[in-house]
Amino acid sequence: MKDYKRNLMSEKVGKSAVKLSPVPRRASLAETVYEKILALIISPKTPPGSRLSVDALGRDLKVSQTPIRQALVRLQAQGLVVKAQNVGYSTAPLPSAKVYKDIFQFRLLVEPEVARMAAENMSKKDVSKLEVLMARMEDPVQKELNLRYGQFAVDDGKFHMWIAEKAGNSITTHALEQLHTHTHLFRLRNHHTVTEEAIVEHRAIFNAVIKRKALLARDAMFNHIEASFKRMVPYFGE
Ligand SMILES: [Zn+2]
Known part of the structure; x- marks a missing residue:
């Protein structure tokens, strides 16, 4: 919560300081x-x-x-x-299986609603920005590199954070950011098919969000997180 307060403060300072470049x-x-x-x-x-x-x-x-x-x-x-x-x-050591499960439960509670709100707020300019990120995640050459270097996890996290920010609720955005779910998940091994399937599910969320189909976006996000949980659960430790 400290960081959050600091962000709020720096935002205020930034707005009142005219001469800062x-x-x-x-x-x-x-x-x-x-x-x-x-x-x-x-x-x-x-x-x-x-x-x-x-x-x-x-x-x-x-x-x-x-x-x-x-x-x-x-x-x-x-x-x-x-x-x-x-x-x-x-x-750091990997989180326990219980922590992983708690993370998913939290995401299922929060992120579908976040996607619904994002779809409602979507503008044309937003769509082109998100399209760039989508293209990078779907590029076959980039995908190969992503699998090797873990860049996909970073992009996956960005995709979810981007949607969270569009929803416009600073509290949920902050909570999701602090969780760092994607990093924790991608530290589990053997996730090549996970990446493949996640790309298809992201496309479904993306399509719903850019068409501003709020309920469809909510359901697509729910399905993605639930499917992701099912794919990852065999890799959770003790
Ligand atoms: Zn994802």
Whole structure:
């Protein structure tokens, strides 16, 4: 809840400060580094408990330690990375089966309604933005890379967050963001078919949302989350 309050505050400050100019380049570097490390955490290359060295990440991504450390602090706050004294950062253990089930239950309660509201708020400009994200997820070449590097999970998360933001309820958006469901899910292995099926289901949600068919969007989202649960449940641990 702290972050949420801070966001509200910074929004207020941003609105009243007239002379501040935007800093997109730096902001996007931090965001890009964050997304790259996030995709790495999801990829099979780094199972739970893998060490994440600040030096090595900086060398691989060819950036200074500052954005790496910022990203790791953010990932730690999201429960995806843990920090131990004298060891440094490593990928967090997987959530328990109970936590996974609770996450799905929460999503079933919230996200269908969120999709319904998003469909009602959809404008033409929104549609073209969402179309770009859809095209990336459906591109066969990109799909191959996605499966290998976990980028699909990042895009999947973006798709759901985009719909959440369109719904226009800051509380549900914040709650879904903090859950980081997609990252947790995609850290489970063996999800190639999961990706394939999710793409088809996303298309159904997308079609309903852009046509502003609110009830259809709600049902398509419900079906997607329920189907996703059924696909993932065999991979939940103890
Ligand atoms: Zn999805």
